[in-house]
Amino acid sequence: MLRLVNINKKIGSFSLNDIGFSVNKGDYFILVGQSGAGKTMLLEMITGLLQPDSGQIFLKEKEINNTPIQNRNIGLVYQNQTLFPHMTVFENIAYPLKSKKHKKADISSCVKQLACDTEISHLLNRNITGLSGGEARRVTIARTLATNPDILLLDEPLAFLDIQLRRGLSSLLRKINQNGHTIIHVTHDYEEAIALANKIAILEKGIIIQTGSPHEVFQNPKSEFVANFIGIKNFFKGNLYPSEPNSNLKIVVTSGVKIYALSDEDINSEGYISIPGEIITISENKLSSSAINNFQGKIKDVFHIKLGLEIIIDIGVEISAQITRRSFETLQLNIGRDVWISFKASSVTFIKTLT
Amino acid sequence: MIKKTDAISLVFIFLAGLLLLFIIAPIVGMFVSTAPVAIFEAAKESEIQQSIWLTIFTSITATIIFSVGAIPLAYILARKNFILKKIVLGIINIPVIIPHSAAGIALLGVISRDTALGKIAESIGFSFVNGPAGIIVAMAFVSIPYLLNAAIDGFISVPERLERVALTLGASKRRVFFTISLPLAWRHILTGLIMMWGRGMSEFGAVIIIAYHPMITPVMIFERFNSYGLNYAKPVTVLFICICLIIFVAMNMISKKRKNAETR
Structure with missing residues (x-):
């Protein structure tokens, strides 16, 4: 055209x-x-x-x-x-x-x-x-x-x-x-x-x-x-489902992984979610905190970036997390290791596509 | 501090008042010292009537004919940049700064009977010298800067973006000019037209050089004053000023009404 x-x-x-x-x-x-x-x-x-x-x-x-x-x-x-x-x-x-x-x-x-x-x-x-x-x-x-x-x-x-x-x-x-x-x-x-x-x-x-x-x-x-x-680092296509009645807390399913997100979009909407890499916490064991997204996964890759390190963790989808060199050394986060990641539903952005 | 400002305000008001008085006093003085009966008598005189009609007719004609060239020139000067633009902008104001009798002499050099233009006119069957055509040319020459300057300001005030958008909407350049640029600059142009007309109607110096006869009113006022004295010139003067004022006020009211209608 x-x-x-x-x-x-x-x-x-x-x-x-x-x-x-x-x-x-x-x-x-x-x-x-x-x-x-x-x-x-x-x-x-x-x-x-x-x-x-x-x-x-x-x-x-x-x-x-x-x-x-x-x-x-x-x-x-x-x-x-x-x-x-x-x-x-x-x-x-x-x-x-x-x-x-x-x-x-x-x-x-x-x-x-x-x-x-x-x-x-x-x-x-x-x-x-x-x-x-x-x-x-x-x-x-x-x-x-x-x-x-x-x-x-x-x-x-x-x-x-x-x-x-x-x-x-x-x-x-x-x-x-x-x-x-x-x-x-x-x-x-x-x-x-x-x-x-x-x-x-x-x-x-x-x-x-x-x-x-x-x-x-x-x-x-x-x-x-x-x-x-x-x-944005973590960018996935997904659908929005309800998690509990009359609440903005919803679930986005992407490649079978259920991620909690705060969104006022209608349920069953199609769209994308993005999770900033810098808000993801990596730990050895499951944390008990206000963050309701907790996943266990395997470290697939480690990159050196301008500030600190970027860790790729496979939880069914590949999540990128940015951490400091000190945390990396303290936790001994080598490739192949099983870890837990957690992040808050409020830090997940759901963008509805207009179809 | 406040006292100082007040003093300045008072001085300003005093000076402003003095200046207004300077404009108003001679006119009011003349009205007061002229008997209404004399003005009515003047209005009945066919020579004066003809002269006033001639003045109105020639000034309107000059404004209409010359606006056909003035508006495009103003548009070009407002929109285009070219090497000699500053010089052209200077040239269009020349009629304002030269003595109008000099303007008349200069014009005579172009339109008198032994010039090319004069001969062409003669072959068609009219003459510039001592004819309405010459009066029109003289009036237009001295009054055209008022229209040009107002129209240039008008076109500059129209956002170019609107003209460009109109082009993307499929309008030809001609249509853009007539439907966007001209209507949006119209308020300025209308003011310019009124000013040009008013200035043309009051012209004396250039006209008397080119056409003593037929007599426009400003020439007639001069002739009566010269031949018979002040008192004899006054009634026609007062009558003509009244007509000028009525026309000027009416035109301004029309243009203002239009302004309100446009901004709605």
Whole structure:
């Protein structure tokens, strides 16, 4: 669908180097990178607002480097407010349809349908100035969808929204994707990527350092940057089950291992759990403490890392724990030894995937 | 400390009052010293009526015709960067700083009967010199900076991002200009149009050089003063000031109403 080949662009001291990736029809592609990594610049090049210094952009196998912006049929939703302030919500959504000279009746029914899809029907006659942040995003998305774009580009669509609004908007984006729209979404938030994407690219300092499914990328971070940036070591796919009635304490089953987690997501949700390696305690015997996740396992590997050691323990899944050199020596943690590990349910994060 | 500030405030208020008085006093003085009957008599005079209509007509026409070029120029100056931009920005303000009689002389060098432009006009059947066309040109020359500067400010105030977004929404550059840039800059432009019109209507120096006849009102005021003296010039002056004020206030009210409607 969309293919970027060896894209280079330099603006001042910042440069994007040798960017290449491809997005297939129907993909939900998320580009993850810290702010200043060049994400917005990349989106502006895809839309044609910026010209790359070198490299090619293909849309549907046709090179579009020299295609004018208005003929590319790529929709862009900026992070900042970009609604036209002199028009109502209805007029904003109708704007692209009027550009294409649709009939008045068609425009009206199309706008109403889009408003219904994005759950903003009640706002159609409102002015832009009175909209909340979440409402404005939905209107912007509806307006962009009105162009019926081949690809929808979203620049940090969930930033600066409270958790409730984020959830609502996330499921809207998922729905839009499931209706057949190809989406490229840029964010600095890995949880968004895990929850929404079927394909991820990691952008660091102007270079794409890893691409793949969220599972591939987060479970096998190719560079320290990805691992640190993501801040998670133990990353597993699993389903959420209840542990006791009316409680947020739930059980995540991953490869047959039952791990307790605190989560307010619905039971039977599919998703990923992550357990930070530094909170895992290793002991010779089972500890009796407030930590309710206790597992016996065998040490499979030991790595020296920048600070201390990383111990891999097989408890049915491989868990990575970070400990100090002193603990390693005191406990004589050699490969093959049986040990107990424990960690609190509250330190386990469950991220529901929106399917 | 407080006392010092108060003293400054008092000085400011005093100076501000003095300045306002400076503007208001001559006008009020003239109104007071002119008998209403004389003003009514002046209003009935067909020569004066014609002159006022001519002034209004030529100033509106000048504003409309020249805005067609001024608005695109303002847009270019607000959006594009080019090598001689600073010089161009200087050039557009030249009419404000040169004496208007000098402007008239300079214009005459371009549009008098023996110039190329003058000959073309002549062949079509009109003349700039001593004709409404010449008055329009003279008014436009001296008043165009007001529109240009307001329109430049207007276009600068429109976020470029909105124009770019409109392009990604499939609008052509022409459509982006007419549906986004122009409406969002319109408030400034409208103010500029009113200022240009007002300035054109009050022009005397450049017009008298190019067209003594047909007589616009400022020229007529001068002629009456010159030929018959102060008292004879006053009624037409007061009448013309009233008309200018009414138009100016009305236009400002319309533009304000529009402002409210836009911000809703």
